[in-house]
Amino acid sequence: MRVARRLDLFRGYLGTEMNIRLTKMREEGKDVINLGLGDPDFPPPQHLLETLREAVRDPGHHHYPSFYSNKPLKEAIAGWYQRRFGVELDPESEVIPLLGSSEGLFLIHLCLLDVGDTALIPDPSYPSYEAGAKLAGGHVESVPLLKENGFLPDLEAISGEQARKARMIWVNYPNNPTAAVAGREFYEKLIAWAREHDVVVVHDTPYTEVCFEGYRPSSFFEFAGARDVGVELHSLSKSYNCCGWRTGMLLGNKDVIAGMAKIKSHADRGMFYPMQVVAREALNGPVDFMEERNRIFQERRDVVVEGLRQIGLEVGSPKATFYIWSTVPGGYTSQEFCFKVLDEVSVWMIPGSMYGKYGEGYLRIALTHPVERLAEAMQRLTKFAS
Numbered sequence: 001m002r003v004a005r006r007l008d009l010f011r012g013y014l015g016t017e018m019n020i021r022l023t024k025m026r027e028e029g030k031d032v033i034n035l036g037l038g039d040p041d042f043p044p045p046q047h048l049l050e051t052l053r054e055a056v057r058d059p060g061h062h063h064y065p066s067f068y069s070n071k072p073l074k075e076a077i078a079g080w081y082q083r084r085f086g087v088e089l090d091p092e093s094e095v096i097p098l099l100g101s102s103e104g105l106f107l108i109h110l111c112l113l114d115v116g117d118t119a120l121i122p123d124p125s126y127p128s129y130e131a132g133a134k135l136a137g138g139h140v141e142s143v144p145l146l147k148e149n150g151f152l153p154d155l156e157a158i159s160g161e162q163a164r165k166a167r168m169i170w171v172n173y174p175n176n177p178t179a180a181v182a183g184r185e186f187y188e189k190l191i192a193w194a195r196e197h198d199v200v201v202v203h204d205t206p207y208t209e210v211c212f213e214g215y216r217p218s219s220f221f222e223f224a225g226a227r228d229v230g231v232e233l234h235s236l237s238k239s240y241n242c243c244g245w246r247t248g249m250l251l252g253n254k255d256v257i258a259g260m261a262k263i264k265s266h267a268d269r270g271m272f273y274p275m276q277v278v279a280r281e282a283l284n285g286p287v288d289f290m291e292e293r294n295r296i297f298q299e300r301r302d303v304v305v306e307g308l309r310q311i312g313l314e315v316g317s318p319k320a321t322f323y324i325w326s327t328v329p330g331g332y333t334s335q336e337f338c339f340k341v342l343d344e345v346s347v348w349m350i351p352g353s354m355y356g357k358y359g360e361g362y363l364r365i366a367l368t369h370p371v372e373r374l375a376e377a378m379q380r381l382t383k384f385a386s
């Protein structure tokens with residue numbers, strides 16, 4: 001059967017393809033270490049599992065969720081933003097819950113782009129930005145993230161013509177895949193640039209709660225004028241170790257929030273009510289478990305950074321995210337190296353080129369395994385390299 005030609009414009013999600021291949025290798029008896037998984041291996045806090053269990057048991061919680069008001073969840077999101085970032089948001093007009101931030105980051109292109117409009121998308125970046133823009137009929141212009149700029153977009157390098165045609169720019173810090181972080185100076189420049197060129201900033205920030213050594217990532221809305229030029233996506237996935245729950249949110253500019261509410265009224269019927277209950281409980285409840293979780297991520301980070309440096313790779317020690325962005329050894333493309341390592345020592349790392357052409361020469365490792373398993377992966381890499 002013929003399907004729409006627009007499906008040829010983008011690739012399927014890499015994780016899905018690789019999961020099939022890695023599962024097959026395991027079935028053949030190989031002990032594969034998958035360092036590609038951006039999904040914390042820790043469980044969600046116990047009290048949240050209990051809340052969820054109770055909420056699911058209530059027969060009244062299984063109707064279309066739109067029959068319930070999601071106001072209490074919106075209030076919990078706004079309350080969390082206030083406590084965590086010192087940012088005031090109006091729960092009714094500046095907050096919308098999402099089925100994971102993925103839902104919002106996909107649909108937002110339908111909200112912001114008319115056919116042929118330009119989206120400025122960082123390269124390397126999370127692949128769903130480009131897929132979403134293309135499905136909406138948008139035109140993609142890449143904004144390189146280069147090491148010499150700390151993997152931040154160089155706004156001055158965006159031409160007047162590109163800026164004039166652009167309707168939106170994606171920005172994601174702490175960053176996946178490079179693990180870079182952004183500071184006040186960058187955000188202030190970005191807001192001024194977006195205002196000058198009338199471009200909507202979409203700040204994607206699911207990693208603010210995975211951070212080390214006292215570093216605390218910011219919300220976009222901590223900076224003056226942000227609300228006039230943009231929106232922010234956030235998520236419980238990485239913060240509360242609950243990627244499977246599909247609980248996220250979009251915040252900020254009222255026109256965009258209203259547009260997304262209209263789209264979502266057709267695209268889905270809102271969040272399963274027990275998930276709303278547990279998301280509220282999470283956002284209103286204790287977050288001390290994050291400190292110990294982050295301490296463990298930091299210990300893992302140090303083992304992997306040290307292991308990669310020992311074999312001569314260039315790698316920074318990130319202040320946030322559970323990712324390591326490393327160079328690949330000379331003489332290989334990212335893909336050649338990662339697939340050769342997979343074939344020879346059964347360790348899977350994601351080739352940087354899968355995040356865009358400026359990701360060539362790099363690979364991404366996720367720290368989502370116990371430290372012993374990561375140490376084992378580093379030993380296998382050392383063996384491979386020797």
Ligand SMILES: Cc1ncc(COP(=O)(O)O)c(C=O)c1O
Pocket residue numbers: 038099100101102103105126172175176204206234235236237243246247248
């Ligand atoms: C940069 C970035 N944005 C968004 C998402 C999607 O997160 P969610 O689980 O909230 O859909 C991810 C997931 O890995 C991500 O890395």
